[in-house]
Amino acid sequence: MTILRPLSFLLPESAGTKIALIILNRPLDPSLTTKLWKKSVLTAATDGAVNQIGHCFSDKKEEFLPNLISGDFDSADPETLEFYKSRNVEIVPTPDQDETDFTKCLRLVCNRVNSAQVSSIVALGGFGGRLDHSLSNISSLYTARELSSVPVMLVSRSSVACLLGKGQHTLLCDTGLEGDWCGLIPIGCPADHVTTTGLKYNLTDQRMAFGELISTSNSIVDAQVTVDTDQPLLWTVGYKTGH
Known part of the structure; x- marks a missing residue:
């Protein structure tokens, strides 16, 4: 984890x-x-x-x-x-x-x-x-x-991105700086098994790939987001400026 x-x-x-x-x-x-x-x-x-x-x-x-x-x-x-x-x-x-x-x-x-x-x-x-x-x-x-x-x-x-490796991740989205959008992108290769919590549009053991499902224009609804993936995924989120 x-x-x-x-x-x-x-x-x-x-x-x-x-x-x-x-x-x-x-x-x-x-x-x-x-x-x-x-x-x-x-x-x-x-x-x-x-x-x-x-x-x-x-x-x-x-x-x-x-x-x-x-x-x-x-x-x-x-x-x-x-x-x-x-x-x-x-x-x-x-x-x-x-x-x-x-x-x-x-x-x-x-x-x-x-x-x-x-x-x-x-x-x-x-x-x-x-x-x-x-x-x-x-x-x-x-x-x-x-x-x-x-x-x-x-x-x-206005945005930040980082790479989540294979496995389980807990993203603490509690700084108060998180913007109103986020995304989870299978940019390296397809991911066959992705499960998330804490997002407006969650995934449940679903496949993600270009030309198929990718998670863009999503949003954070909980201060703690979890991602369980069998392949690396790019996490990207907007942040509030002027702080």
Whole structure:
């Protein structure tokens, strides 16, 4: 049985939840980024994400120095990268083209943190923009399961997603930040036996597959949602902004 509180990383800093933060190459919301940065025990940026940090915090660059920057550096602005080098930020070249910058950065982060230090690894900028990038980020969630027991959350300005492995899961949806929609998606392969509780539209030992049944535009009705599945499923939920 896995117990997960998917939106705990969005709670106020006073709640004591610590995260590892990965900044991806997408435009950043200053408020959300600042909130997550303050909760982070380790902050990493992937390649062109250094440009996004520079744009977002142009007048506060000294306050927002990541712990490490990784990538093949085909997107990072050379002057921006040099600025971080001059501030002794760890720069890790990862030229391997068989994996995305996100996956390579995940490997570095997972080697540096564990479940005793952080409750989750949060990848900011996981959705939006190019569809192939969003899908590759979801694919990286499968790799992450082999690297660490720490759950990885893909985050955009209004939604969160994480991968639930085979077995039984209890999702604590009691933060008060949960939005009015959620979804359960068999994105890796079909799942033949899925049972849920706590949702408006529950499943009872049902099959889920693309071209058949998938659970979108669902909603949470209980503070505790359970999912029992024979294959990995993507859990996604909206969250309330402005907190």
